[in-house]
Amino acid sequence: MSISRRGFLGAAAGLSALALAGRSALETQPREPEPGGGTPAAGTRWALVIDPRKCLEAGDCTKCVDVCHTVHNVPAIAEPAHSVKWIWKEPFERTFPSLQTDYPPDDLRDKPVMVLCNHCDNPPCVRVCPTQATWRRDDGIVMMDWHRCIGCRYCMAACPYGSRSFNWKDPRPSLVQTTPDFPTRSKGVVEKCTLCEERLAKGQPLACVAACPAKALVFGNLADPASEVRSLLRSRFTIRRKPELGTRPAIYYIV
Amino acid sequence: MRDRAVIIVALACFLVVLSTPVWYARAAGVTAKAPELKRPATEKACVMPVAYMRASHMDLLMTWRDDVVRRNARTWVSPDGKTFTKSLTGTCLRCHANKAEFCDRCHAYSNVTPYCWDCHVDPALIQRSGP
Ligand code: SF4
Numbered sequence: 024m025s026i027s028r029r030g031f032l033g034a035a036a037g038l039s040a041l042a043l044a045g046r047s048a049l050e051t052q053p054r055e056p057e058p059g060g061g062t063p064a065a066g067t068r069w070a071l072v073i074d075p076r077k078c079l080e081a082g083d084c085t086k087c088v089d090v091c092h093t094v095h096n097v098p099a100i101a102e103p104a105h106s107v108k109w110i111w112k113e114p115f116e117r118t119f120p121s122l123q124t125d126y127p128p129d130d131l132r133d134k135p136v137m138v139l140c141n142h143c144d145n146p147p148c149v150r151v152c153p154t155q156a157t158w159r160r161d162d163g164i165v166m167m168d169w170h171r172c173i174g175c176r177y178c179m180a181a182c183p184y185g186s187r188s189f190n191w192k193d194p195r196p197s198l199v200q201t202t203p204d205f206p207t208r209s210k211g212v213v214e215k216c217t218l219c220e221e222r223l224a225k226g227q228p229l230a231c232v233a234a235c236p237a238k239a240l241v242f243g244n245l246a247d248p249a250s251e252v253r254s255l256l257r258s259r260f261t262i263r264r265k266p267e268l269g270t271r272p273a274i275y276y277i278v
Numbered sequence: 279m280r281d282r283a284v285i286i287v288a289l290a291c292f293l294v295v296l297s298t299p300v301w302y303a304r305a306a307g308v309t310a311k312a313p314e315l316k317r318p319a320t321e322k323a324c325v326m327p328v329a330y331m332r333a334s335h336m337d338l339l340m341t342w343r344d345d346v347v348r349r350n351a352r353t354w355v356s357p358d359g360k361t362f363t364k365s366l367t368g369t370c371l372r373c374h375a376n377k378a379e380f381c382d383r384c385h386a387y388s389n390v391t392p393y394c395w396d397c398h399v400d401p402a403l404i405q406r407s408g409p
């Protein structure tokens with residue numbers, strides 16, 4: 024059988040038309056309606072105001088860390104290269120390397136400060152994540168979907184605060200205690216603080232905030248001018264970590 | 279006709295080899311019968327009709343997963359109007375408290391290994407092994 028040039032072109036055109044029709048048919052398939060499709064609370068911007076001095080008054084207290092890491096099944100791995108942390112203490116100078124003075128307050132100099140994910144308004148971790156396993160919710164929480172994380176660690180490279188940890192090995196054997204209501208993670212997944220979004224959904228306070236005996240952590244809604252966080256921001260002098268980077272953290276520190 | 283004996287013997291051997299899987303399964307005690315599942319003692323109705331759950335519980339769980347994690351939508355209304363919290367450990371495993379004799383038994387029978395349990399915790403296992 025022989026085929027003419029004209030015949031071949033005709034057939035090819037017909038086939039491509041068919042392929043295109045098939046594709047558009049796929050694209051216009053109606054999506055199933057989402058059951059119970061939730062609307063994020065409008066006019067909410069969750070934030071924390073941390074008072075390091077109140078924390079220092081409590082001495083060597085690690086209650087917020089202990090509670091957070093227990094309820095979220097964060098493994099306790101001593102080896103620094105493998106350690107996983109959601110909230111921890113960092114020396115003042117390391118927390119605020121771009122402080123505009125060489126003479127920070129004497130009572131804070133070299134002292135530990137509680138640090139955690141800043142839930143940035145302009146989060147570089149979200150911008151680089153290739154799978155949208157990390158994204159910013161409308162209420163400001165920089166959320167993670169561990170089902171989607173492929174462990175590429177772009178976010179860890181992008182975060183200027185070291186807020187993220189990678190599971191180099193199965194975290195389960197390193198759990199001090201397992202909370203069944205919360206998943207563990209698996210090897211090859213990045214994790215960080217999610218601002219207790221699972222507790223907020225139930226109307227419960229943040230685990231760290233509730234655990235702090237010194238009330239050094241105050242949680243609230245920045246979008247509400249009458250909130251406790253806004254009143255603290257009005258009455259006290261606060262700073263954020265590395266403001267020059269433009270990430271716009273939602274964690275404020277009273278200095 | 280001299281080959282008749284050879285042919286019959288070869289044919290018999292062939293039939294034996296052909297039916298090996300049957301004999302092997304018999305000997306190993308493999309059966310096509312569906313596994314005995316431990317159903318919840320208290321609850322009679324699931325979050326969806328049984329036929330749907332049997333065939334499509336994995337689709338429902340995927341929907342729940344995305345609703346909870348990505349859309350912060352945590353309440354499920356079943357066709358008979360009851361409300362549930364979308365939660366694998368909190369809702370599914372509260373009724374199906376015996377994961378080993380419900381989930382695992384059927385998954386083993388169908389030879390599937392869902393990786394849900396790499397992260398999600400079976401509360402019964404924690405209670406048994408202690409903190
Ligand atoms: S602190 Fe780091 S991990 Fe948290 S939102 Fe900002 S960039 Fe992302």
Ligand code: SF4
Nearest residue numbers: 152172173175176178
């Ligand atoms: S490690 Fe996970 S969360 Fe981080 S950028 Fe890669 S896929 Fe996204």
